[in-house]
Amino acid sequence: MTVRLTLVCAPAAAERDVRFGEVPLDARALRQAGEVAALLPRASLRYSAPSDRCESTVRAFQWDVVTVEPALRDMDMGRWAGRTLGEVAEREGDGLAAWMSDPEAVPHGGESVSQVCDRVAVWLDGLPADAGRVLAVADQSVVRATVVSALGVPRALFWRIDVPPLAAVHLTGRNGRWNLRMGALSAVPDWEES
Numbered sequence: 001m002t003v004r005l006t007l008v009c010a011p012a013a014a015e016r017d018v019r020f021g022e023v024p025l026d027a028r029a030l031r032q033a034g035e036v037a038a039l040l041p042r043a044s045l046r047y048s049a050p051s052d053r054c055e056s057t058v059r060a061f062q063w064d065v066v067t068v069e070p071a072l073r074d075m076d077m078g079r080w081a082g083r084t085l086g087e088v089a090e091r092e093g094d095g096l097a098a099w100m101s102d103p104e105a106v107p108h109g110g111e112s113v114s115q116v117c118d119r120v121a122v123w124l125d126g127l128p129a130d131a132g133r134v135l136a137v138a139d140q141s142v143v144r145a146t147v148v149s150a151l152g153v154p155r156a157l158f159w160r161i162d163v164p165p166l167a168a169v170h171l172t173g174r175n176g177r178w179n180l181r182m183g184a185l186s187a188v189p190d191w192e193e194s
Contacts, residue, residue: 003127005134005171006041009143010053012165020088021081022074025056029165033060036166040135045127047136049073054137061137071123074139078110103155113158116141121149125176143169150178 011029025033037060046065048058049072058066080088088096088108095107103113120142127134138146143163148155150171163169170181 001130001132001174003129003131003134003171003173005124005127005136005173006043007136007138007143007146007169007171008036008040008057009140009163009165009167009169010049010051010057010137018085020077020083020085022051022053025053030056030060032166033057034062037061041133043133043135045131045134047072047134049136049138049142051139054139057137069123069136071119072136072138072142075113075116075141076110078106078108080108080110100159101156103158113145114155117145117149117155117158120145124149124173124178127173129174143167146171147180151180 011025011033013023013026014028033056040061046058046063046067047069048054048066050068050070051074054072055068080092085096092107095105098105099107099113103117106112106115124146140163144158144161147153147161147169148158150173172179172181
């Protein structure tokens with residue numbers, strides 16, 4: 001059977017400075033998530049990353065049954081958690097440059113890009129073959145890692161994948177082979193036609 005996965009990136013708070021780690025959603029982000037809920041396809045399995053941001057998104061979607069999946073947790077930012085990109089660039093510019101260019105680098109003491117890709121690949125390949133339609137809400141790093149892992153592209157491309165808030169990634173998979181299907185949530189693919 002074919003697994004049909006729609007992975008939705010959690011919304012972002014309106015905070016101006018990009019901050020590493022957990023940033024709670026504001027009312028605007030929750031309202032946007034609620035507006036997107038009607039565009040999501042039905043699914044036999046629903047997953048959420050364990051972050052407050054993803055769990056708040058699930059509540060805004062009004063999902064009644066969801067599995068909180070630890071493998072979908074956001075990248076561990078180590079000592080950079082809670083700091084802005086500007087602060088890290090100012091204090092640890094060389095470390096930031098290494099992290100952005102080398103998928104194995106861990107200058108912050110957290111997880112490398114490769115470690116996140118490995119973790120997500122294990123989850124992706126472990127989805128039951130008879131799962132049918134699957135929906136998952138995850139943070140931006142996990143959506144990127146899913147695309148990298150599903151397509152088998154070099155991990156150095158991780159940072160070249162732009163994932164805006166509430167973006168949807170559609171994947172179809174069978175026997176360890178995944179295909180990417182592009183489309184906005186307003187154009188959720190009609191899986192019955194494939």
